Amino acid sequence: MADMIRRRTPGARLLRAGLYALLIVAALVYLMPLVVMILTSLKPLDEIRAGGLLTLPQEITFEPWIKAWSEACTGMRCEGLSGYFVNSIRIVVPAVAISTLIGAINGYALTKWRFRGSELVFAMLLFGCFVPFQVVLMPMARTLGWLGLASSVSGLVLVHVVYGIAFTTLFFRNYYVSVPDEMIAAAKLDGAGFFRIFWRILLPVSGPIITVSVIWQFTQIWNDFLFGVAFAGFDSQPVTVALNNLVNTSTGVKEYNVDMAAAMIAALPTLVVYVLAGKYFVRGLTAGSVKG
Amino acid sequence: MTPTHSLPRARAQAGRRSLSGFLERALPRLVVAPSLAVALFFVYGYMLWTFILSLTKSRMLPQYDFAGFAQYARLFADERWHVAATNLVVFGGLFVVICLVLGLVLAILLDQRIRQEGALRTIYLYPMALSLIVTGVVWRWLLNPGLGIQAMVRGWGFEGFDFGWLVDPDMAIYTLVIAAVWQASGFVMALFLAGLRSIDDSLFKAAALDGASLPRIYWRIVLPCLRPVVFSAVMILSHIAIKSFDLVMALTGGGPGYATDLPATYMYVHTFTRGQIGLGSASAIMMLCGVLAILIPYLYSELRGRKHG
Amino acid sequence: MSALAIRNLYKTFGSTDVLKDISLAIDSGEFLILVGPSGCGKSTLMNAIAGLEPVTAGEILIGGEEVTWHTPAERDIAMVFQSYALYPSMTVRQNIAFGLEMRKVPKVDRERAVERVADLLQISALLDRKPSQLSGGQRQRVAMGRALAREPQIYLFDEPLSNLDAKLRVEMRTEIKKLHQRLGTTIVYVTHDQIEAMTLADRIAVMRDGRILQLGTPDEVYNDPADMFVAGFMGSPSMNFIHAALEGNPGDYRLRIDTQAGQGALTLPWPGERETPEMARCVGETVILGLRPEHFSEEDARLGDQAEGTLFEATTTVVEPTGADTLLQVSLGETEATVRLGPKSRLVAGERVALRIDMSRAVLFEEDSERRLA
Numbered sequence: 001m002a003d004m005i006r007r008r009t010p011g012a013r014l015l016r017a018g019l020y021a022l023l024i025v026a027a028l029v030y031l032m033p034l035v036v037m038i039l040t041s042l043k044p045l046d047e048i049r050a051g052g053l054l055t056l057p058q059e060i061t062f063e064p065w066i067k068a069w070s071e072a073c074t075g076m077r078c079e080g081l082s083g084y085f086v087n088s089i090r091i092v093v094p095a096v097a098i099s100t101l102i103g104a105i106n107g108y109a110l111t112k113w114r115f116r117g118s119e120l121v122f123a124m125l126l127f128g129c130f131v132p133f134q135v136v137l138m139p140m141a142r143t144l145g146w147l148g149l150a151s152s153v154s155g156l157v158l159v160h161v162v163y164g165i166a167f168t169t170l171f172f173r174n175y176y177v178s179v180p181d182e183m184i185a186a187a188k189l190d191g192a193g194f195f196r197i198f199w200r201i202l203l204p205v206s207g208p209i210i211t212v213s214v215i216w217q218f219t220q221i222w223n224d225f226l227f228g229v230a231f232a233g234f235d236s237q238p239v240t241v242a243l244n245n246l247v248n249t250s251t252g253v254k255e256y257n258v259d260m261a262a263a264m265i266a267a268l269p270t271l272v273v274y275v276l277a278g279k280y281f282v283r284g285l286t287a288g289s290v291k292g
Numbered sequence: 293m294t295p296t297h298s299l300p301r302a303r304a305q306a307g308r309r310s311l312s313g314f315l316e317r318a319l320p321r322l323v324v325a326p327s328l329a330v331a332l333f334f335v336y337g338y339m340l341w342t343f344i345l346s347l348t349k350s351r352m353l354p355q356y357d358f359a360g361f362a363q364y365a366r367l368f369a370d371e372r373w374h375v376a377a378t379n380l381v382v383f384g385g386l387f388v389v390i391c392l393v394l395g396l397v398l399a400i401l402l403d404q405r406i407r408q409e410g411a412l413r414t415i416y417l418y419p420m421a422l423s424l425i426v427t428g429v430v431w432r433w434l435l436n437p438g439l440g441i442q443a444m445v446r447g448w449g450f451e452g453f454d455f456g457w458l459v460d461p462d463m464a465i466y467t468l469v470i471a472a473v474w475q476a477s478g479f480v481m482a483l484f485l486a487g488l489r490s491i492d493d494s495l496f497k498a499a500a501l502d503g504a505s506l507p508r509i510y511w512r513i514v515l516p517c518l519r520p521v522v523f524s525a526v527m528i529l530s531h532i533a534i535k536s537f538d539l540v541m542a543l544t545g546g547g548p549g550y551a552t553d554l555p556a557t558y559m560y561v562h563t564f565t566r567g568q569i570g571l572g573s574a575s576a577i578m579m580l581c582g583v584l585a586i587l588i589p590y591l592y593s594e595l596r597g598r599k600h601g
Numbered sequence: 602m603s604a605l606a607i608r609n610l611y612k613t614f615g616s617t618d619v620l621k622d623i624s625l626a627i628d629s630g631e632f633l634i635l636v637g638p639s640g641c642g643k644s645t646l647m648n649a650i651a652g653l654e655p656v657t658a659g660e661i662l663i664g665g666e667e668v669t670w671h672t673p674a675e676r677d678i679a680m681v682f683q684s685y686a687l688y689p690s691m692t693v694r695q696n697i698a699f700g701l702e703m704r705k706v707p708k709v710d711r712e713r714a715v716e717r718v719a720d721l722l723q724i725s726a727l728l729d730r731k732p733s734q735l736s737g738g739q740r741q742r743v744a745m746g747r748a749l750a751r752e753p754q755i756y757l758f759d760e761p762l763s764n765l766d767a768k769l770r771v772e773m774r775t776e777i778k779k780l781h782q783r784l785g786t787t788i789v790y791v792t793h794d795q796i797e798a799m800t801l802a803d804r805i806a807v808m809r810d811g812r813i814l815q816l817g818t819p820d821e822v823y824n825d826p827a828d829m830f831v832a833g834f835m836g837s838p839s840m841n842f843i844h845a846a847l848e849g850n851p852g853d854y855r856l857r858i859d860t861q862a863g864q865g866a867l868t869l870p871w872p873g874e875r876e877t878p879e880m881a882r883c884v885g886e887t888v889i890l891g892l893r894p895e896h897f898s899e900e901d902a903r904l905g906d907q908a909e910g911t912l913f914e915a916t917t918t919v920v921e922p923t924g925a926d927t928l929l930q931v932s933l934g935e936t937e938a939t940v941r942l943g944p945k946s947r948l949v950a951g952e953r954v955a956l957r958i959d960m961s962r963a964v965l966f967e968e969d970s971e972r973r974l975a
Contacts (some may be wrong), residue, residue, distance in 0.1 A: 023401055027415045033430045033474065034418070035494060040433065053434070053444040070412050106327050113320035115483045121328055128335050132535050134559045134576040138345060138569060139338040142354065165327055182686035185653050186747075189680050190675040191703035194319045199700075204690030223423035225538035230564065240425045244542055247429050267426040274421035278414055281421065282482050391772050 084242035103168020128166030151233025395480025428542025610659030
């Protein structure tokens with residue numbers, strides 16, 4: 001909003017103080033679950049049972065973290081989250097790379113080399129952003145079985161690539177629309193072809209949108225639960241599925257501190273990305289809505 | 293005037309005269325073709341496939357004995373489906389409305405040239421980066437009557453404080469709303485803030501010179517400008533609500549009983565654990581219809597808006 | 602053999618014809634300007650020549666070779682764009698050399714070419730900068746350098762000066778003219794600025810609604826316009842169009858302009874050497890007399906009877922001194938006419954002024970078809 005002269009009466013000052021108070025209280029409310037999660041994960045179990053959600057731990061212990069990482073039971077096995085964490089990485093890295101690359105080429109072809117029906121093709125691809133995945137679960141399970149990819153990491157990579165293309169294409173298309181067509185025309189006259197123009201002219205200016213796409217796909221795929229629970233086998237489950245199993249495993253004493261440590265472990269990668277590159281994260285979130 | 297007869301001749305020359313010219317025209321199509329094929333098969337084909345399954349008697353395994361719309365009849369006769377559908381309306385409605393109001397208020401408050409705005413924005417938005425499973429696990433702990441918020445407030449001396457919604461079949465659905473609002477309202481705030489920032493500054497200046505007070509400027513001038521943002525936000529939020537599956541699984545597991553079932557969990561449970569593939573497919577198709585019911589008016593207004601201006 | 606020939610070119614979008622039966626040929630070393638209002642098809646024609654848009658029918662020949670369906674890369678053409686379209690990720694040097702690199706010119710030759718155009722355009726100091734670090738005028742030079750480095754058969758300029766401020770535009774205009782004279786390049790240049798067209802072109806093609814209305818030298822287009830549109834489009838302030846009644850017979854035609862009520866009519870004799878046979882058809886009808894502002898002059902008493910042209914008196918309504926000359930608005934018939942007088946004219950609005958009209962340069966149009974009559 002505009003930078004204007006404001007009244008400086010005591011009433012206006014009071015209003016301004018109230019504004020800050022309101023914003024800070026809201027911030028505390030939003031932060032509370034994260035704080036509780038961290039505090040609980042650092043407390044011994046008897047301290048938790050004594051109550052006091054927000055009290056600082058009297059004695060800090062990293063035992064729950066170690067247990068969540070390497071010992072906690074997820075269903076039948078008791079090997080912690082580490083293996084599943086690695087699974088998630090093995091799913092996320094190729095799926096993000098492939099879907100971003102395909103989205104970039106699609107966005108380029110659909111904006112800079114328009115052909116008859118290219119808008120229709122885009123509209124048809126875009127629908128993939130909206131389809132409720134429940135509709136594709138059963139057929140996908142069958143298809144993965146036929147392809148011999150059922151319960152495998154490769155199968156999950158395939159699924160995430162297939163349903164990620166819609167978003168990455170949308171990102172790159174909206175970005176490349178704003179690159180002047182004249183630049184492409186100049187490159188054509190200079191003698192560059194389809195791939196050469198992409199590689200030499202467009203890719204060097206695509207840094208921001210590649211970041212947006214990578215971050216979006218990373219958070220989506222890392223946080224995915226539905227595909228993981230539906231298509232993964234015991235050896236290929238992502239960390240979200242394992243976390244859910246860990247929390248729901250009801251053998252022995254309920255260890256809340258281990259649960260919270262496990263939740264933190266599953267949440268950390270996306271949280272770190274968010275803190276480091278929040279600007280791009282927001283752009284990804286809004287790209288599909290404001291501009292789409 | 294146009295000599296249409298020469299058109300085919302010109303076209304025919306295109307291929308003959310220059311191979312690279314032909315390639316250049318074909319390449320963009322070739323490059324996009326695999327993605328289109330993937331979409332045709334994995335999105336549209338699967339929609340059709342699921343629809344066909346919903347017309348069969350499939351139970352443990354897909355099979356193709358057609359039963360007409362019998363599965364839909366079963367679905368609508370099923371008490372549990374009614375609970376799931378009602379829950380979606382309650383959960384989705386509250387979730388969307390609360391997110392919108394909260395997001396708008398936070399955005400307007402943040403738009404008053406606040407110091408440390410960046411930090412506050414980061415705090416409001418971070419839940420969106422978390423997995424819904426993590427959100428579910430955390431809130432399950434917070435809402436746990438024995439050791440969570442209820443216990444904490446009672447510990448402060450409010451012995452009568454009652455917050456056992458998680459285990460109360462009538463109230464458990466609202467715990468989903470709380471967790472989902474916590475997760476997504478910051479995102480709505482970001483949307484509105486982006487919308488506010490895109491409003492021309494001179495609009496504020498003109499209104500201020502006209503003597504309008506700040507609340508009046510927001511109500512009369514800014515809010516109408518944000519209409520498209522509200523539209524997009526409603527669109528995305530209702531989409532999240534319809535697809536919500538992870539949160540229910542992690543927070544309530546659909547319980548107590550099936551009090552917090554949503555169509556998404558209903559579909560999953562029937563398809564994958566209860567061996568009712570036909571019934572599950574019918575519920576999936578109903579979800580698709582729900583999405584389309586929101587999507588089509590949205591797209592319609594978007595396209596119409598684009599034509600007008 | 603002409604450097605560029607276009608034969609019966611058509612371009613259709615859906616049901617609208619953007620280009621209708623365009624034919625033209627230009628010689629090697631010629632400077633052709635396409636001019637016309639926005640939407641007249643001049644940019645489409647340019648893109649068709651470059652191969653950036655396929656045409657619906659017709660032929661395009663470059664250096665005698667048919668290239669209608671060749672890709673832009675296969676045509677020996679370079680283009681300077683309105684937005685300059687420099688590659689933002691490359692330095693000036695890389696920008697200029699890119700076209701040569703794509704054509705597999707050896708590195709040594711590329712460097713030599715970059716040095717040559719950098720000298721020519723005085724941008725040697727800028728070679729290692731990125732486009733974002735350049736001013737508008739510098740970007741314009743780099744864009745021209747990129748085209749010049751390739752030494753193509755034909756250069757296309759798409760409104761290259763319209764993003765520059767007024768002063769720079771005049772400078773660059775002169776520079777382009779110098780370059781053309783020095784290098785003898787073949788240029789097709791699109792603009793909507795008729796001053797650019799007049800000053801730069803060997804020939805001008807005036808376009809409207811997808812057609813070329815007139816193709817001729819600047820002098821022909823200005824002094825001998827094919828129709829009212831061309832006459833009105835070229836020249837600033839534009840030509841005055843005055844309704845008049847054509848009277849008399851061959852050898853003695855007169856134009857009668859009815860002035861405001863009660864003031865009688867002004868009768869102008871049509872010069873015999875400018876008569877055409879078509880005029881006979883229009884006797885007794887209303888025609889349009891075209892007079893440029895400089896066809897008027899202030900009555901000079903010292904010349905006496907030797908002064909040429911028809912004398913008349915009119916009331917000035919507006920006086921606009923521009924420094925170099927003075928523009929008047931005077932009532933002439935039912936319309937207001939713009940008159941260009943010398944800078945020393947010290948008239949005030951409302952004053953009566955005695956003016957002479959140089960009928961030997963006047964033109965005449967048919968009222969309905971707006972075609973040239975004489």
